Amino acid sequence: MNSDTRVYLNGEFLPLGEARIPVMDRGFLFGDSIYEVIPAYGGRLFRLQQHLQRLENSLHAIQMENPLSQPEWESMLATLTTQYQGEDQSVYLQVTRGVAPSRDHAIPEGVTPTLFAIATPFPAIDPQVYERGIAAITLDDIRWRFCNIKATTLLPNVLLRQEAKERGAMEAILIRDGLAMEGAASNLFIVDDGQIITPPKGEHLLPGVTRDLLLELAAEAEIPYCEAPVRAEQLDSADEIWLTSSTREIMPVTRLDDRPINNGQPGELWQKLFDRFQAYKEELR
Numbered sequence: 001m002n003s004d005t006r007v008y009l010n011g012e013f014l015p016l017g018e019a020r021i022p023v024m025d026r027g028f029l030f031g032d033s034i035y036e037v038i039p040a041y042g043g044r045l046f047r048l049q050q051h052l053q054r055l056e057n058s059l060h061a062i063q064m065e066n067p068l069s070q071p072e073w074e075s076m077l078a079t080l081t082t083q084y085q086g087e088d089q090s091v092y093l094q095v096t097r098g099v100a101p102s103r104d105h106a107i108p109e110g111v112t113p114t115l116f117a118i119a120t121p122f123p124a125i126d127p128q129v130y131e132r133g134i135a136a137i138t139l140d141d142i143r144w145r146f147c148n149i150k151a152t153t154l155l156p157n158v159l160l161r162q163e164a165k166e167r168g169a170m171e172a173i174l175i176r177d178g179l180a181m182e183g184a185a186s187n188l189f190i191v192d193d194g195q196i197i198t199p200p201k202g203e204h205l206l207p208g209v210t211r212d213l214l215l216e217l218a219a220e221a222e223i224p225y226c227e228a229p230v231r232a233e234q235l236d237s238a239d240e241i242w243l244t245s246s247t248r249e250i251m252p253v254t255r256l257d258d259r260p261i262n263n264g265q266p267g268e269l270w271q272k273l274f275d276r277f278q279a280y281k282e283e284l285r
């Protein structure tokens, strides 16, 4: 990605180096904005309807109308992704409340939302992630209460991820009131006695698009699963732990808080669902 990369800003496609937003934008001043990250495999947007539905839900939750219709989103995103025709990429899009005349917390009337989107080629996932798995640590969930909204106010997630990084881990698994909710930027799955368990949707976690797909794939493969609270202690005794996201797919956790999970190896069920996930992606290419 360089400054000539073409991005979308408020109805125009222009070079990244020329994209500017005013300092009075409420996304900048208050984090008054929401976002989405949509992968595109071979240039084809993956689970687009599900991402656009979550975008709609996030907008509704912060009392904003969707500034574009479904066909308008589709057409804008299609134009953006043709830049890297046929390549795997991810699209970041953000909608802010817009630019207001003064800095006032209360929601102003009659402002025009700011829309920004950028496509970036997908960096190939390091094969070691799948050969050896990743390390994760558990941390106190310091985020706010509406984690189901894909809001850009990500300072807690930034600090949590940084702590994980400084402790040699790739992700933090967040614990609230004794329950493991999700990763700082991923959803959580454990395998316990042959059954996949993932925490149920609610205000304390993001309804991940990859999470839902994984449950569909588990159902197709007739692997038992349930959506149920995961107690922090269940992580210690889990046979397998996985973390999922649109950009990192399904990551097997093989070290948690410096203890091995599944003898430090990606597990059998992870391999099964990983293979199904890759096959599903290939069908869409």
Ligand SMILES: Cc1ncc(COP(=O)(O)O)c(C=O)c1O
Pocket: 037, 182, 183, 184, 185, 186, 187, 205, 206, 207, 208, 209, 210, 211, 244, 245, 246, 247
């Ligand atoms: C907090 C959080 N949970 C879960 C996810 C996974 O969501 P998805 O699979 O839709 O990318 C993300 C993605 O960035 C996230 O930030």
